[in-house]
Amino acid sequence: MKSISLYVDRQSFLHRIDPISKIYYIVAAILVPILYPSLTVAFAVMVISLILLFLGKVIRQTLSVYGFVFLVLITVLIIQTLFYPGNETPVYRIGQVVLYREGFFYALTISFRVINIVTSFLILVFTTRSADLVESLVRKGLSPRFGYVIASVFQIVPEMMSAMGRITDAQRSRGMETEGKLSVRMKAFLPLIGPVVLSSLLNVKERALALEVRGFNAKGKKTFLNEEKNFLAPTAVQWSLLAVILIAIIWRIIQ
Amino acid sequence: MKKVMVEHLKYRYPGTEKLALDDVSFEVEEGELIGIVGRNLSGKSTLAQAIVGLVPHFYRGAYGGKVIVDGIEVLHSTVSDISRKAGIVFQNPFTQVTGSKLTVYEEVAFGLENLGVPRSEMMERIDEALTLLGIYDFRHANPFDLSGGQMQRMAIASIIAMRPEVIILDEPTSQLDPQGTEEVFLAVQRLSREGMTVLLIEHKLEKVARYADKVLWLDEGKVMAYDSPSKVFSRDDLEEHGLAAPIYTQICKALKLKSPDGETYPVTLEGAYEVLKRWN
Incomplete structure (x- = not known):
């Protein structure tokens, strides 16, 4: 990972x-x-x-x-x-x-x-640990939604980067030039970034649904799996x- | 006891003309495993999302009729409230990972933290769910490091740990290889044996015939049939509506071999075997 x-x-x-x-x-x-x-x-x-x-x-x-x-x-x-x-x-x-x-x-x-x-x-x-930082902040009263955004960035950005790698490979296997002169790279940019953005947007909708059904917006007090660490x-x-x-x-x- | 009651449900997505669900009515008893079948765009997923409240609360749109899950009416509850009663597992295992947790164990805890389950109970529930789905050994792994089948079982465990009365699986195996598919189906069967009410949307009709108590067949948002697998899959108009009967049924149909009851065709391997043995 x-x-x-x-x-x-x-x-x-x-x-x-x-x-x-x-x-x-x-x-x-x-x-x-x-x-x-x-x-x-x-x-x-x-x-x-x-x-x-x-x-x-x-x-x-x-x-x-x-x-x-x-x-x-x-x-x-x-x-x-x-x-x-x-x-x-x-x-x-x-x-x-x-x-x-x-x-x-x-x-x-x-x-x-x-x-x-x-x-x-x-x-x-x-x-x-980024997770500890976010958890401490949420315990101190930071909105759990905002905490989620910070925490998920650390995992979802690497996921997006590996998606980018997959798409680059896919486009290259269809004969697209992705390396070489600046002009070649610029031309390759759109066909690469398009699928990344679109698939990320689709994923966001699906992830929103999945979070929703797991009580992300539940009212009432949240609890924590980890005990407050003994700092x-x-x-x-x-x-x-x-x-x-x-x-x-x-x-x-x-x- | 009736766990799910759907009465004359009609629904239209915002910005569309056609009804996605058109006068759908059915009831599910506690502990039943219902297979929901139908061709693409027949309204299966919309129905699943109507039971957990994503329709209409997430999508909005025009809504009529009633959905009652374990005594609460979906239209007048929030998705979070309904999540205590009914859980849903989606097709894509990757997008169901929250992405904010570093281990499988914490990932399963996500829903419980949101619902405010006390810590000691949380751990008990997570252990139970992970064991039931056979992924307890991976509890310290990073969620993104799991295989597709393991990830999907983790998604199911995350829902199971919330102890819903009803669990809905929306094509849980469509993106998995045969091994992953088998792992997920065995897990679903185990849940059903534990007494959980299960609604399973599935394209592999052989699997539905084998595991489901009843089949709900949807086409163009309408209920075509709601009956035992053998009755539904013996119908002659399946193909007309874009469904292919289980392979065993097709063979027996071609050979004009009916089950011992004289009305339906066998729908499982075992049923077909019995009939063919007698025919020999």
Whole structure:
């Protein structure tokens, strides 16, 4: 079974943390560096996020994501170091090109924040089963319909992709060119995407009927097959994260 | 006790002129297995969906007459309410998978969660349904990894676990290979023996003749016959209305060999064997 879920099954304390707490962490990790606009705070929070990711034993799986992020950040670093409007103090000179201190630190702050945001999301995505996340949200009061949409995406999209593969094979076996020059590929696009869309639409109707007869729209309280998982101290974690956010806000106001 | 009562049911899909169901009336007793037969577009699936309330609640359209399932009138109930009384299994096993669950076990639980069945009872029911359909060993598998026959049995288990009074199977084997078909039919037979009221829409008339207590024959939305398989399949006007009698009946008809009752032709392999043995 192909899956588009990025979840990595490991034994770590992060895997035992409530998905909701991880969402709190994302909020905290984004808000705190914004409220304290200093390089040190941004760096500290980033280090905390990275340590957490490391403790979650998933850092190796996330390297490809960082590869892409670094590519973007390096361009930011170069451009800001050279052209940041507040640039005053030259640090280094290579022929005509001058590197400035202000721009460099500004770019560094941006980079820390970006890495921080990316890392806090990676913590959620790589250490949480999508089904657990949806179930926690539904228990917290998210509409079960919306929960269904999120949960089913993880399975139905791979199904659609394999349908796409089948249709491509079928069309190719009838002599359609699907590879080669751009113009050939463009021409192949419609005959491929048409059947995929149509069959998906038909499936949607049938699936709607099947859901309907299984009480999808039943009124009254739903129950859950899985017991509420015994997550690691969800209230304590959530309250302390809330406290951190609050302290940051208060500090910002009196500042 | 009557489990299903259909009285003068008429129905027209929105945007069409023709009646999909035209004055259909019949009754089903508790524990009976009814085979519903008829050529394509004769109204079989529409009738099935009228019993679970998808007609008219899902499709809308013009509706007349009455359908009563285990004492509740379909027109005045919601599909979810009726789902506690009557369950339906569709043709395509793939589109009946919810897609939001990661294991067979959780998939079967979907309906029960929606109906608010308590957790302990839920597990008991799921175990029972999975065992009955012979897929208990696959309970931890991903639903999309099952074969067609297994998937269809999972769809039946998902409905059975909701403990309806009546189960309707709308061509459950049309997309399955012979082995999958056999698996599903054995499961249906087991359900029927457990006392479940079953309505089975099926094109393979040999199967219907073998398993059904009664046959409901529809054509152009009208009831052509509602009787024992041997009486219905012995009729001379089957072909005229696009049905081919079971192969055993055709042979005996050609040989002019009637069953011992002198009125009907044999409809099953065993019946034909008896008659042919005597003829020899």
